[in-house]
Amino acid sequence: MTPQSLIVILYKKYSIFVKGGTMKTREEIVKDFPQSQDYILEILHALQDNNPYNYLTPEDISVCAQYLNLPYSYVEGVASFYSMFSLKPRGKFIIRLCDSPPCHLVGSESLLEYLKKKLGVEIGETTKDKLFTLEVTSCLGVCAVAPAIMINDEVYGNLNPEKLDKILEEKRGEL
Ligand code: FES
Numbered sequence: 001m002t003p004q005s006l007i008v009i010l011y012k013k014y015s016i017f018v019k020g021g022t023m024k025t026r027e028e029i030v031k032d033f034p035q036s037q038d039y040i041l042e043i044l045h046a047l048q049d050n051n052p053y054n055y056l057t058p059e060d061i062s063v064c065a066q067y068l069n070l071p072y073s074y075v076e077g078v079a080s081f082y083s084m085f086s087l088k089p090r091g092k093f094i095i096r097l098c099d100s101p102p103c104h105l106v107g108s109e110s111l112l113e114y115l116k117k118k119l120g121v122e123i124g125e126t127t128k129d130k131l132f133t134l135e136v137t138s139c140l141g142v143c144a145v146a147p148a149i150m151i152n153d154e155v156y157g158n159l160n161p162e163k164l165d166k167i168l169e170e171k172r173g174e175l
Contacts, residue, residue, distance in 0.1 A: 024050070026063040037068055044079055053089035054133070083137065091126045091133040093171050096150040100139040107160075108147040112136065114161050118168070131172065 029046050033039040047060040056079050065075040079085045097103075097112055112123075115134055119127050126133040142148045145157025149164075156167055 026060060027067075030063055030067040035067060035069075037070065040064065040068060040070075040075065040078055041082070043067070044075075044085055048085060052092070053130070054091065054094055055086040055089050083135075089126070089130075091131050092175075093131060093151050094133050094135060096135045096137040096140070098138070098140045098146070098148050098150075099136045100143075102139070102143040103146040103148060106146045111147055111149075111159060111161070111164065114164065118164075131175075132168070 026047060029050060030043050032046065033043050043064050044056060047064065048054060048056050051057065051060070061075050061079060062072060065072045080087060095115065097108060097115065099108055099112070116122060119132050119134060121127055121134050123134055123136055137150065140148050140150050140155055142155055142157050147159050148155060148157040149159060151167070151171065156163070
């Protein structure tokens with residue numbers, strides 16, 4: 001059994017999260033934040049970041065709602081409003097390709113086609129090996145190095161197909 005599959009089993013069976021070598025339950029994760037509605041986005045991010053499938057489960061929503069004393073439907077509404085959150089399983093690496101005009105002008109569309117072909121997915125889909133999910137996003141704030149993508153929380157610019165290949169290989173090597 002690989003370390004990654006062990007993490008997935010722990011997560012699914014016992015709601016145990018593994019990050020930086022420490023194990024935390026959902027309840028412990030939310031307690032890292034003040035019990036105030038102002039922190040709802042941070043709490044949802046923390047719960048999602050610790051899910052090996054990069055999404056928020058009904059249990060995550062429920063624990064967040066109880067901790068902040070909010071209705072479940074309200075927290076679920078917040079989670080479904082923001083594109084950074086997902087309510088369905090995604091890959092280990094979320095590739096967000098910028099499709100705002102400055103990136104579009106310097107070739108983001110052909111990079112998108114390249115990625116779709118290389119990964120064998122359409123926008124919003126996850127590769128069969130559950131490694132990569134392809135999404136598009138608006139400006140990442142690095143137009144000076146367009147075209148740009150973000151993978152999880154890392155930004156990459158001045159891209160072309162060769163650089164993309166190298167980045168994807170690096171990501172595979174991180175496993
Ligand atoms: S338009 Fe793509 S990073 Fe700004």
